[in-house]
Structure formats: C-alpha cells, structure tokens
Amino acid sequence: MPELPEVETIRRGLATALEGRRIARVTVRRSDLRRPLPENFAARIEGRRITGIGRRAKYLLLSLDDDNVLLAHLGMSGRMVIENGAETRVAHLTHVHVSFAAEDGTVVRFSDPRRFGLMDIVAANALDSHALLAGLGPEPIGNAFDGTILAERLKGKRTPIKAALLDQRVVAGLGNIYVCESLYRSGISPKRLARTVQGERAHRLADAIRAVLADAIAAGGSSLRDHVSATGELGYFQHNFEVYDREGQPCPGCDCGAGVLRIVQSGRSTFYCAARQR
C-alpha cells in the first residue's frame, strides 16, 4: 500500500504511540522478509527506548537510545498496526511477522502478506551511507525540492517521465498512484521523454508533486483495500483520485470523450488523459 503519504501517515501514528517509550519485548514470527532480519534482531531492540521516528522516502526510521536506527520498509502490503490492550483488530493477523511491545502495554505489529517489506538496524551515524538510502533522490515535500532541482535530475534521461518519477533516485517517495496523479495535475503526458521535462514544465510538475502529496497526507493517505494508518483509520485520498484506477471514467475538468485511459509502462499501469496531458 504505502507510498510517501501512507508512510508519513503511519509515521505520525507511530510517533504518538511510541516516541519516548521503551520496547520491552520483540517477537519475531517470521524473519524471512524481502531480506532476512539482521542477526539478533529482537535482542538488539529489547530494552531500547524509541527517541524519535522519522521517514526517508518510503522508509520508516525509528531512532533508538543506543544510537542505532531501526529502518523499516513496508513493501507493497506491509502495515504497522498499533494495538492498545483491549483493541485486537489486527489486519492480516496471519501475516504478522514482528511485534514490538512497549513497557506501557502498547503493541505495534508489523504485518506483510507479500513479504516485500524489510527491516534493518543501522548505526545512526552510518544511516546516510546505508545501501538502501545512499542513492535516494530529494524528498519531494522538503524545502530542497523544486522545478529547478527536478529538471536537473531529469536531464538527459531517455525513459518516459512516468518511469523516471518511479525511480527513487530521481525523486524519493513517489509510487504508481502519485506519479499518475502528479502527471495529470501538471498536464504532462506519461509517455513524454523525461529529458524533455525542463523549464516551465519541470516547475509545473514539481509543484503538482508537492501539491498532490500534501493533499494526500492531509487526507491520511489512500486506502485501496484496507486500513492505512497505524491507528487503524482509513485514509480517504482514494476518493480524490483524478485518474488512478479510473480507466474509462470521465476525467474531471476535461471534456474529452475518451475519458481516462490505461496503458502499461515498464510493466505497470499508467492512467492518464490523452487530451489534457501532453
């Protein structure tokens, strides 16, 4: 499920539940995620206090009081669900691979049916050079992102802009939904070669990316099938999709007869309006 807005929503929920808390017990039911959990995973976290929870791209970063960071990626189907005593509505119950129990009784469960997610423990001072984080592009909702930066990153790229935006080295945190939505909002064809998105176009696209992500975060992310937030609340940005998963439906703000089209680019669905996006 998770692209940047969903991960950010989960981060906020986890921060409320876990920041400042000590992890008393870590239970591992399966360690064969996308990559195996690191050695002694549970023992390295038990007894540690969570000093802060951050995010980089689609990675959750839980800072521990021993100057290590628990890095977690949710893959396609991963969730973090907070359980407070009585409440036991854990989604994907049979796919809970790791549980974190804080000393105050709060339990956070990581579930991930497809097991494309992963976790690692990294020294805080080596975080930026971690293999999974080192090559990531700029945070699109950070101050250091704008049309000029985006244009620079797209320069010379011969792939369609759709594929370029899915590349986490270009911009960090976008996935299929928000790429489609951003291209629609900025009126740029997903088939346009990335290197031709320069100048004014790049600024329009960067602005659209920032706006789409901000709107999605404000809506608590998108819930395509089930819960998104760590507290179990549904995000509702899926109701604001203009093109994603709307093949054949009329596109808002456009009178073209064709409506939203679906094509496949690099093996993934792209939704767009041929009249509005050039």
Next chain:
DNA sequence: CTTACGGCCTGTACGC
C-alpha cells in the same frame, strides 16, 4: 554508463 525486464510472494477479482 543507462535502460528493460523478470522475479520476489500472497491475495483478490474476474472470466469461463
């Protein structure tokens, strides 16, 4: 170097 594609894994929706 850059780009394209198969594979990872499970669940679900759909057509026959």
Next chain:
DNA sequence: TGCGTACAGGCCGTAA
C-alpha cells in the same frame, strides 16, 4: 462451485 489468469500501492538483480 472451481479453476486459471491477470493484476496489485515496491524494489532489486541481471542482462542488454
């Protein structure tokens, strides 16, 4: 009902 196929929010390794 059952079965086969396609597809799903991500990413990586390999090949070209």
